[in-house]
Amino acid sequence: MEPLTWTGSFGNVLDPIFQIVAGLFLVAVLAQFVGAYVFAPINDHYNPDGTITRGKGANASIATALRYLLLALCAIVAVYIVAGVFSPVGTVGILGAVAKQFSPVWIALLATFLLSISYKRRLGLYGKLFDSTVGMIGFALVMFWVFTAIFVGIFDMIAVHDPLSQVSRMKNKLPGTPLPSIEDGQYAFYLLGGDNLARDVFSRMVHGSVIVIVIAPFATLFAFMVGITLGLPAGYFGGKLDTFLSFLANLVLAFPVILLFYLLVTPEIVATGIPNYMATVLFVFPIIFVGILLNSRFYTRPKLRNPLLSGVLLVMIWIYLSAISAPGTKINLLPGAIDLFNINSGILVVFVSVVFVNAPTVFRIVRGLVLDIQTRDYVAAAQTRGEGPWYIMLWEILPNARGPLIVDFCLRIGYTTILLGTLGFFGLGLPPESPDWGTTINDGRKLLAIYPHPAIVPAMSLLSLVLGLNLLADGLREESLRD
Amino acid sequence: MGLFILRRFGMMLVTALCLTYIVFFMTNLYPNLEKLAKTQGNFRMSEEAVDSFLGDRGYLQPTPIKYLQWLGVLPGFSKELEDGRLLGKCVRPGVAPEDTPRYCGILQGDWGFSTVSKAPVADVLGSRLANTGKLMFWVMVVMVPSALVIGVLAGMKEGSRTDRSLSTVSILSTATPEYVSGVIFIALLASTRNGLGPWLHELGLIEGKALFKGTAKSAMDGITFKNFTLPVVTIALYGMGYIARMTRASMAEVMTAQYIRTARLKGVSFRNIVMKHALRNALIAPFTVIMLQFPWLLNGVVIVETLFSYTGFGWQLVNAAGNNDIEMLLAVSVVSVFVVLVTQLISDIGYVYLNPRIRIS
Numbered sequence: 001m002e003p004l005t006w007t008g009s010f011g012n013v014l015d016p017i018f019q020i021v022a023g024l025f026l027v028a029v030l031a032q033f034v035g036a037y038v039f040a041p042i043n044d045h046y047n048p049d050g051t052i053t054r055g056k057g058a059n060a061s062i063a064t065a066l067r068y069l070l071l072a073l074c075a076i077v078a079v080y081i082v083a084g085v086f087s088p089v090g091t092v093g094i095l096g097a098v099a100k101q102f103s104p105v106w107i108a109l110l111a112t113f114l115l116s117i118s119y120k121r122r123l124g125l126y127g128k129l130f131d132s133t134v135g136m137i138g139f140a141l142v143m144f145w146v147f148t149a150i151f152v153g154i155f156d157m158i159a160v161h162d163p164l165s166q167v168s169r170m171k172n173k174l175p176g177t178p179l180p181s182i183e184d185g186q187y188a189f190y191l192l193g194g195d196n197l198a199r200d201v202f203s204r205m206v207h208g209s210v211i212v213i214v215i216a217p218f219a220t221l222f223a224f225m226v227g228i229t230l231g232l233p234a235g236y237f238g239g240k241l242d243t244f245l246s247f248l249a250n251l252v253l254a255f256p257v258i259l260l261f262y263l264l265v266t267p268e269i270v271a272t273g274i275p276n277y278m279a280t281v282l283f284v285f286p287i288i289f290v291g292i293l294l295n296s297r298f299y300t301r302p303k304l305r306n307p308l309l310s311g312v313l314l315v316m317i318w319i320y321l322s323a324i325s326a327p328g329t330k331i332n333l334l335p336g337a338i339d340l341f342n343i344n345s346g347i348l349v350v351f352v353s354v355v356f357v358n359a360p361t362v363f364r365i366v367r368g369l370v371l372d373i374q375t376r377d378y379v380a381a382a383q384t385r386g387e388g389p390w391y392i393m394l395w396e397i398l399p400n401a402r403g404p405l406i407v408d409f410c411l412r413i414g415y416t417t418i419l420l421g422t423l424g425f426f427g428l429g430l431p432p433e434s435p436d437w438g439t440t441i442n443d444g445r446k447l448l449a450i451y452p453h454p455a456i457v458p459a460m461s462l463l464s465l466v467l468g469l470n471l472l473a474d475g476l477r478e479e480s481l482r483d
Numbered sequence: 484m485g486l487f488i489l490r491r492f493g494m495m496l497v498t499a500l501c502l503t504y505i506v507f508f509m510t511n512l513y514p515n516l517e518k519l520a521k522t523q524g525n526f527r528m529s530e531e532a533v534d535s536f537l538g539d540r541g542y543l544q545p546t547p548i549k550y551l552q553w554l555g556v557l558p559g560f561s562k563e564l565e566d567g568r569l570l571g572k573c574v575r576p577g578v579a580p581e582d583t584p585r586y587c588g589i590l591q592g593d594w595g596f597s598t599v600s601k602a603p604v605a606d607v608l609g610s611r612l613a614n615t616g617k618l619m620f621w622v623m624v625v626m627v628p629s630a631l632v633i634g635v636l637a638g639m640k641e642g643s644r645t646d647r648s649l650s651t652v653s654i655l656s657t658a659t660p661e662y663v664s665g666v667i668f669i670a671l672l673a674s675t676r677n678g679l680g681p682w683l684h685e686l687g688l689i690e691g692k693a694l695f696k697g698t699a700k701s702a703m704d705g706i707t708f709k710n711f712t713l714p715v716v717t718i719a720l721y722g723m724g725y726i727a728r729m730t731r732a733s734m735a736e737v738m739t740a741q742y743i744r745t746a747r748l749k750g751v752s753f754r755n756i757v758m759k760h761a762l763r764n765a766l767i768a769p770f771t772v773i774m775l776q777f778p779w780l781l782n783g784v785v786i787v788e789t790l791f792s793y794t795g796f797g798w799q800l801v802n803a804a805g806n807n808d809i810e811m812l813l814a815v816s817v818v819s820v821f822v823v824l825v826t827q828l829i830s831d832i833g834y835v836y837l838n839p840r841i842r843i844s
Contacts, residue, residue, distance in 0.1 A: 254778075256819045266804075274509075422786065448669045449675065450676055455666045463659055
């Protein structure tokens with residue numbers, strides 16, 4: 001079979017157009033940049049009847065041209081994708097075949113955007129996100145990977161080969177290479193090439209997204225639980241507690257992250273059970289947080305509180321015990337029959353160290369916010385009403401600190417993704433054959449100058465996810481500042 | 484002010500002690516010591532052999548005692564074997580037993596002996612730090628001016644198109660960790676088969692087939708544009724975006740201040756407003772950010788030195804951690820803690836010095 005080219009026969013028509021438009025777009029970007037300093041600024045004219053007349057001039061025409069070129073560029077990319085989805089494999093080359101594999105993701109993305117945009121006025125801060133272009137682009141990038149992870153992880157759809165199986169004679173093959181012999185039901189191509197162990201780069205990349213999308217948000221959430229549960233009292237009560245906790249936070253922050261990883265994530269340390277003990281401590285915080293949250297709210301209504309609190313705590317403690325106890329490790333509390341799930345020890349140690357690194361920063365942010373919000377009148381009013389300190393912290397201060405915290409949450413997921421990549425890059429924690437992006441980059445970098453594709457593909461994926469999260473955070477910040 | 488600095492120094496000392504104790508504890512856990520014994524002796528040692536190897540060298544004493552020996556408060560462990568060989572913490576190859584000092588810790592200026600490099604830690608680490616110093620110098624030279632220019636240009640007209648495109652660039656650079664940008668750079672610029680190199684070679688613009696070198700090994704002997712550009716740019720890029728964004732925020736805030744409006748109403752030209760009135764105040768915040776960026780750069784240094792195989796401080800960290808070179812790791816952590824805390828101190832002092840409105844109570 002013929003190897004696939006990048007855009008196939010379809011590209012013969014569209015490629016030149018794409019190149020011309022892309023070239024013009026770059027020229028326009030440069031022109032805009034230079035124009036801002038060379039030509040006169042755009043002067044919009046405010047008419048007496050309240051309308052605005054757009055100013056004319058070189059800068060205004062450049063801006064218009066730029067907007068249309070960008071639209072044209074997006075339209076052409078969309079044509080590639082649509083053509084790829086609806087034509088047989090090979091017509092639109094590698095791009096089309098990849099787009100075809102991602103078709104469930106496109107449908108899910110389209111549905112999300114259509115629904116969200118049509119109801120955006122009723123959706124609060126989330127709906128406001130769809131007012132900012134930057135926020136929408138970021139959201140699209142993030143959701144692309146979230147949907148990919150869902151479809152790969154739960155429905156096993158997008159990947160074309162097994163991420164671990166090797167096919168002979170496919171070692172380091174270029175993107176679009178057909179398999180030498182095709183068995184029944186096997187996909188005929190290595191879409192993005194083969195790596196140095198003859199595995200499919202594309203399938204490994206999409207399987208890697210599952211690991212990142214599962215660990216990064218959860219680890220960030222746990223770091224937030226720890227940071228909030230400790231940061232609120234530190235900021236609110238101050239004094240010795242604050243000094244002590246701040247000292248601990250600064251201690252962890254003074255550690256070079258990579259040294260910490262090397263100390264925590266080696267097999268020798270895992271054998272001593274230290275990560276398990278750390279998990280035991282760190283996983284308690286969500287229970288404390290939810291417990292105090294509910295108790296402080298329903299303290300005055302014991303009839304509702306007692307069943308609610310005991311029910312919620314029971315379930316959480318059960319999940320907690322299942323999470324920390326696993327057969328064969330130092331902590332094995334629950335008998336197998338009621339142990340709900342076991343966390344892979346490699347994943348657990350990565351998870352714990354990432355939470356441990358992130359929590360002190362969250363602590364500092366929360367503490368700073370509390371110190372600021374504490375001086376507001378509504379806090380004084382609550383104190384006068386005789387509310388307890390925990391009620392004030394969790395139900396007066398925390399909701400009012402949500403804006404910066406949500407923005408930081410998005411940024412921090414991105415940072416956690418980078419940390420996970422760093423761990424993989426140094427070969428720490430996850431097993432060496434794991435398809436996560438950091439490990440794959442580490443695998444691919446040895447032959448980078450000759451065969452770049454095994455490392456470039458996961459590198460670009462990681463970049464796009466982190467970029468999406470940063471843009472999303474930027475959009476959220478802009479929109480939350482507006483009200 | 485004197486008292487403030489004194490208190491900060493006290494704090495630094497306590498933090499450094501705590502951190503080194505944690506590193507000491509982690510590296511002295513039994514599985515790590517077992518690994519050390521097996522790499523130093525041989526891999527097929529029996530358990531008894533491991534125990535006697537560790538016991539003879541004093542590794543099996545309680546951790547606090549070993550820690551105090553490392554500090555130089557307690558006399559170093561020593562033991563004479565049956566065949567008359569002297570083993571112990573203070574014993575160095577080539578030093579006669581009668582010349583071996585009783586105390587050999589940090590307080591005596593002895594940083595210990597690297598079990599991997601078979602050389603005193605201070606000598607090895609010194610040369611590594613010199614290498615990293617060169618790298619950091621060039622990173623600063625590239626990163627700081629470009630970040631400040633981008634930030635000021637973006638912040639002086641907040642919301643303009645220039646601002647938006649520059650902000651997008653800085654977001655893009657903060658979203659690109661070193662191991663991603665390094666990989667992309669090597670594939671695009673340092674390959675003889677792909678990317679720009681072969682293309683430029685065909686056009687006759689460059690001599691070799693690759694534009695830059697993918698490793699910085701030759702940079703240890705002499706830094707050239709070819710072998711040092713990629714490591715420097717890779718580190719600088721990640722830090723640049725963050726500093727640029729901070730500069731932009733600070734510049735945008737200054738541009739809305741009352742005195743800038745007064746200057747405008749007075750008829751001062753935009754160029755003069757930016758250069759003479761706004762810039763000086765806008766650069767206070769980035770100063771502290773740049774100082775606090777040092778610890779982050781340390782991370783970048785570790786990744787980039789590994790990626791480009793440049794034997795500096797970061798490379799040494801990875802090497803020492805991978806082989807459980809205890810005393811080297813301790814020295815590495817002391818150095819990095821020192822860097823983190825000193826830059827914090829400088830940023831605090833500098834902030835007060837640059838901004839007369841703030842006084843330490």
